[in-house]
Amino acid sequence: MTFEPEELRQSRTDLADTLKTLRKRAGITQTRLAQRCNMSQTKISNIEGAKLTPSLVDVELILRALKAPSDLASQVAALARTANTEWQDVWSQRRTGLEKKQNELAGFERSSTEFRYFLLSMVTGLLATPDYVRASLAHISGDHSKAIARKLERQSVLYDTSKRFTFILTEQAVRWPFLPAPAMAMQIDRLASISLLPNIRLGVIPFDAHVPVGPLNTFTIYDARIATVETQTGAMIFRDRRDVSAYLDEFAAYEGFALFGEKCRERLSEWANQCRS
Template identity: 80%
Template structure:
């Protein structure tokens, strides 16, 4: 399926209106539909009003209850998948303020328990030193002091023992010379320190041996609910279970290539030493 950015915003409204129209054509009330789908009437109302984006499971339940024909089921399911996909371009993020994006990420972190980060080319904000965080925003015009403060504030979630984190970093992500050599060494030291937290698994993929698969993007999976994929011009947010499952499977593949624990810390210490030398 091809996603057009403008469709990703409009599709929510289209889906809401389509489901509402189908129910009315079937001569059914929201209360009847809620009972048939084991939902609350409030949830049905919010779906039809565009206040709540239904999952594909929700949509399938509704269409089955309304006895929709197979062709229509396929079309509405495709619309639902598009509605569960969001595109956030970097220009809009800069226009509305980068701290808004940080608040959104903090919301994901607050509502999730199990986190998986695949880091292809650089260190993510939760693992970054203040110097690294500042450098990551240095090329963007404007005052980003609030966004920087929020990024550093978000790191407190790592010390919430009710949450579990798995970070996988490629050697390139760890060693890309984003900062001067001595400061890069300190950044790698932070990775070693965080890897010792009991609720954190931090792995690295050294660039050696044979790896028959090649990653294309940095991505994060929150529980089994949401997957975010980063590109140079923005981020895709997936809520469709098929997209989330695909990223969970991809993560599992890279997890098999990664080394963790003392072996990972050995690599990190060696890379930090190279920067110090």
């Protein structure tokens, strides 16, 4: 069985077509392949029809069941990893409406129970005051009243005690002068207040801490299945388990340098008072 590497184009549709072609060349039915992989025939059908993007584990099971040669298996696994990654550029988001992005995030929040946020340079919308939310969109032209309202509406998820949140903010994220000093003091007070909720752990990494690793991006992890990484021009969405695991490990490292509980609130109070003075 052969398959030309140049045919392995980087898209979900091509991954589906590739797996379907490999199965047919192996001369087995979807039902037989499903039995070998301990999957349902419906799942195999949805994978081959590009209705379901398989995880890397799923792809590895299928390739083993098809007895694909190792070099081809590596190529298809790389294609699967790409298919489990999504790029969302800011210009497309603005064209389709910023409230659409808010609805997508709300969907992640509905379907997840454990959340980890590493905030490098700004406060996330879930923790933001209305003034901060408005300021975060002020540089984008147009009427964003719907997106602002949706951002604030999403904050209700913080009070769902069936969900657990861990927020880690650098001192820069907390203190960046995004608003006038009195409004920044209110924003920092909000962080301290939210840290008292029973299902939330909120920590800060102050500048006077020794942190021998250098973060590059803000990122969020939903359960252990999705990681979103923000850049200046968009966001990457990772679903491959190896990528998500890498961000879980990075988050755990930052947890070890953060101040939580009363120590965190003491720092927040100090920074808020400095804004007021």
